[in-house]
Amino acid sequence: MLGWELPPHNSGGLGVACYHMSKALAIQGASIDFVLPYSADHPDMDFMRIHGATPIVPQKGNQGPIGAYDSAGDLTDMRAVQKQYIAYVEDLMTRLQPDVIHAHDWLTMEAGVRAKQITGAPLVVHVHATEFDRSGEHHGNPLVHEIEQEALLLADRIIAVSNLTKNIIVQQYGIPAEMVEVVHNAIDVDSFGNYVYDDRQYRYFEALKYEGYTIVALLTRFTVQKGLTHFLRAAAKATEKYERFAFILAGDGEQRDELIQLAADLGIADKVYFTGFVRGKQWRDVYSVADIFVMSSVSEPFGLTALEAAHHGNALIISNQSGVGEVLNSIFKYDFWDTDTLADQMVGIALSPGLKSSLKQNIKNEYARISWHTVADKCLMIYNRLHQGVAV
Numbered sequence: 001m002l003g004w005e006l007p008p009h010n011s012g013g014l015g016v017a018c019y020h021m022s023k024a025l026a027i028q029g030a031s032i033d034f035v036l037p038y039s040a041d042h043p044d045m046d047f048m049r050i051h052g053a054t055p056i057v058p059q060k061g062n063q064g065p066i067g068a069y070d071s072a073g074d075l076t077d078m079r080a081v082q083k084q085y086i087a088y089v090e091d092l093m094t095r096l097q098p099d100v101i102h103a104h105d106w107l108t109m110e111a112g113v114r115a116k117q118i119t120g121a122p123l124v125v126h127v128h129a130t131e132f133d134r135s136g137e138h139h140g141n142p143l144v145h146e147i148e149q150e151a152l153l154l155a156d157r158i159i160a161v162s163n164l165t166k167n168i169i170v171q172q173y174g175i176p177a178e179m180v181e182v183v184h185n186a187i188d189v190d191s192f193g194n195y196v197y198d199d200r201q202y203r204y205f206e207a208l209k210y211e212g213y214t215i216v217a218l219l220t221r222f223t224v225q226k227g228l229t230h231f232l233r234a235a236a237k238a239t240e241k242y243e244r245f246a247f248i249l250a251g252d253g254e255q256r257d258e259l260i261q262l263a264a265d266l267g268i269a270d271k272v273y274f275t276g277f278v279r280g281k282q283w284r285d286v287y288s289v290a291d292i293f294v295m296s297s298v299s300e301p302f303g304l305t306a307l308e309a310a311h312h313g314n315a316l317i318i319s320n321q322s323g324v325g326e327v328l329n330s331i332f333k334y335d336f337w338d339t340d341t342l343a344d345q346m347v348g349i350a351l352s353p354g355l356k357s358s359l360k361q362n363i364k365n366e367y368a369r370i371s372w373h374t375v376a377d378k379c380l381m382i383y384n385r386l387h388q389g390v391a392v
Helices: 013-027 076-093 105-119 142-154 163-173 203-210 228-241 256-265 280-289 304-311 339-351 353-367 372-387
Strands: 033-036 049-052 101-104 123-127 157-160 180-182 214-219 245-250 272-276 292-295 315-319 332-334
Touching: 013 304, 013 372, 033 076, 076 105, 101 105, 105 123, 105 142, 123 142, 123 372, 142 163, 157 163, 157 372, 163 180, 203 214, 203 245, 203 280, 214 228, 214 280, 214 304, 214 339, 228 245, 228 256, 228 339, 245 280, 256 272, 280 304, 292 304, 292 339, 304 315, 304 353, 315 339, 315 353, 332 339, 339 353
Parallel strands: 033 049, 101 123, 123 157, 157 180, 214 245, 214 292, 245 272, 292 315, 315 332
Antiparallel strands: none
């Protein structure tokens, strides 16, 4: 298994997905060697062997030269780490004979191709996001496009986290549709078992809720992919129709200063609260204090945070450009650029307690059916067929 991050050293959903997928595979008997680009402790992961390809120690949120979502701008530092990662994998393959090589996203695709060349084992490329997604409304980095193109052409099987992602792979990279298997992500409800919400963390928002305010939350990276400028414009329109809103933007990224300035320009700076980067209990407390969770992404291959928000009792509003909408029905949807529709949906939920309650309850019945064990079943089926030389 070739990945770029695992909790607690992850900067987003990629590490979370890799962790839960690997754990579910291990429970079903898979023996996993997981290669990371850094060296660090990973508590409670004795179900697989973890290899650190470099002596790099991850910074907070796994930011810096090994950040899993960095593809914009100068890739010099990233490429240096990738070369060390590839060299480590090449050496490891002289000591291991894997049945299957499973590579996650562009960061490990080159290493996956080399591992296949050395061992002859089949290569599964798992696409959690393409450069078309990460670049939002821009063209993205041509080098990353080239890496993705080569790996997708050489893969024995491709896994996409949604039909949305599969369509991008087929249409933008020219890959035959029959080569791509859609395996949606899931949620591990048991992993949330020991959490107790502490309302002292967000006492101000609890006071606002007592006064009748509706709390709208987004937990995300502040990048163009996430459509946050569109969201703020929708928030401004919503407050023109109903003033008792407070908006929490939890996260960080290169757009932070731009978003703070935009909130001021739109006249809603007093209603928009930037928490900075959060994880662990603080991250879960944001879900717990919120009434509505919005996923405003320009292009979101899946969107694990939506399932997490549903588990914590949020009503969901999700852009049509988000893959998680393929597995959920009791949600509101809109096109990411349609700020009028998003504003109306937020106001509609805020003004109708019955609607809000119905959305929250119905979504619980839906996400409870989604399991990482099902994901593992599908992955093992793909592995077995490839290993046996059977057409998938």
